[in-house]
Amino acid sequence: MSDATRTEIATDTQQGWSTRARNRFIGVFRLSPTAAIGLLIILFFAVLALFSSWIMPHDPVAAYTDRVLQPPSAEHWFGTDGNGMDVFSRVIYGAKFGFGIAIPAVLLSLVIGVPVGLIAGYRGGLLDEVLMRFFDGLRVFPSIILALAVVAATGQSLLNVILVLGFLDSPVFARVVRAEVLALRSSNFVESAVAAGNPTWRILFVHLLPNAIQGAMAQTAVRAAWAVRISATLAFLGVGIQAPTPEWGAMIRQGAEFMISGQWWVALYPGLALIFLVFGLNLLGDGFRDLMDPRHRSGS
């Protein structure tokens, strides 16, 4: 008995990181299968984005003018587009844009939304009213239309798309954090922190933030899915990122005109990639929500 335990412990410490990672993943999978599947899909796309230069068989912007609009083949798995570019390579490269827009946009939303939520919730009163009404105002407009207008007005660049999405989505995080802070504001540990002589910034960022951030963190995956979706929509509508940049939305726009003439592969593959990444992020988001809220936890 004791010998068995000892060997178990010994093997446990000798485990490589891959085994530990696998065990960790199995742990997450048991807690929330949804989150685990979402995580797998996201990891798949992350690998594509990070190692695209090794995976891509062709240069995503090299135009083979002699092979325009070829159907999928052994040489071009997903066929070629109207410029004779390899769709497979372009879809893989497009993952870079998905993450390259979603991650900084969500980070920006957090950087703006979380402090606003903290201050509005803690101070309350007029400041809270003004900040929250302003943010409500932002959310009254359909976000795509607002994003379209702002990107069109401020200039067509990747950076502008990120800034606009990040700013437009910050009210989501402000709301979540504010709600948590409202519940915590009158709690004893906050009063005790005030009594100890903490300045307001320390109350907000040292005492309230760590206790109020989980809800916002659980939202990040869903908001990243939103950012991927909206940025692709913008590109599809011809705002922001322009063809022939290998961005999925821009590629779908390019391919749309060939759908009627039967060259379905130009739009289909970037479309599928987009659907799967958004699906993966949403699954992870649902998983986060399940893990956060015991009422949503299925079984046990």
Next chain:
Amino acid sequence: MNDPVLTVTGLCKRFPLGRKRFVNAVNHVDLAIAPGETLGMVGESGSGKSTLGRVILRLLEPTEGRILFDGQDITHLPKGRVRPLRRNMQMVFQDPWSALNPRMRIRDLIGEPVRLHMDMARSERDDRTELLARRVNLSTEFLNRTPSNLSGGQLQRVCIARAIATDPKLIVLDEPTSSLDLSVRAGILELLAEIREETKAAMLFISHDLGTVRMISDRIAVLYLGEIVEQGRAEALFETPAHPYTQALLSAHLPSDPAIPVARHVLEGEVPSPIALPAGCKFHTRCPVAIERCRRDVPAALTVPSGQQARCLRIPEGGNILERKEPA
């Protein structure tokens, strides 16, 4: 005689309740605490004792009156200028489970007031933190844990360590033992008594438990509906209580020796609502010796022969003393 650390005059706290209605939580309170002195504040739940403690420390804004702390009028001092003064006025809360940030380590919780108010290098602060932990009899092995790993008594020791971390001149203790197990209580009270001897800090000890207050206080103030009805030296107040309310409170409190015959005065009725305070003497609705005059006239604080001050209209004629009923 030293100047008092804290002098409170005519202090009122009203919470607005919609149109022209107020909760009168604290009503015209006068008190003073000398350096090293412990004032026990006794009252039933809802008597405004916790509110009073918070207003004194400017955690709640006073509605009326004056708070003089360490010779300085802090009644309407802006928050930013009160903050540095908190080095000298700290508080211990009733419920240690919720009074500590659940995501901070004990080391950072105890070290926090030091960090905020004392200009110390990190290593000095760590040394002081460990010293404070040992002072409150908390093993230093807990320093790297979070509050959820400690028991109620241990957490209250952490709160006390926080409160004494900057050597404050005044510590307000808001029912520091009432949420703890009886077995843990004695240890905490002993610790507080030791700290009082060592630091010479003035204490305002708020409690609903007369026995606890008697153990630790030099003087006692009895609060009823936000008003101090009797205030004086602990022995005098316990031996010869002047106000009928104090007498009733004491008779409800069991003596340590079961052989002592207990005269029971059970108060009838409920504490009146602090939204609509009774006219005249606030205690007249429940007072066994109330007469017609008590409904109209507001009693002033009178000094009785045993030295304490009480607010009862019947003191001059001696009608304030409840009949000592011998138990059957």
